[in-house]
Amino acid sequence: MTLLIRHQVRDAQQAPYEAWLRRTIAIAKGYPGHIGIDVVRERQGGLHLFTCILRFASSAQLQAWLDSAERKQLVEEVSPLLADGDRLEINPEREFWFNPATADAPPPRWKQVCVTFLVILPLSLLVPWLWQPAFSLWPWLGGYVPSNVVITLSIVLLVVYCFMPLATRAFAAWLNAR
Structure with a gap:
């Protein structure tokens, strides 16, 4: 049995929550x-979101934990x-698949194409000349x-490690605007 617990923690309360969580984990293990x-651990709109996935060998043992005076x-x-209480989900399987609440959809592909084009075009003109x-x-x-291997490798390394991180930060507001 799998128990999924979601807690949204108020911003100023993360440290006390972490201490509480460590103590709770130690108790649950017993x-x-x-x-x-x-x-x-995730961040969602100014709040810290903690998703705890606990596994028990049987539903009776999970229920004993849920009903315990300690819990x-x-x-x-x-x-x-907590910002919105103790949210629980129970799954009879050992595995539990979930989507993080903060998993944002990627920017539209046309915006990705525009930024990538703006990064690669100048490099495709400059790098061969430099070589x-x-x-x-x-x-x-x-x-x-x-020559094509050297030029392509140079462009790829520059794009991945230097210019694309800078460009995505520079265009972040535009890329993430919905």
């Missing part, structure tokens, strides 16, 4: 049938730190295949 826990006391303790002295110095490097 319950019969507990077979694991995973915690996913009820822990939930009462954490309530003031010309090396091609003159080493003629074997200036052959059709070697």
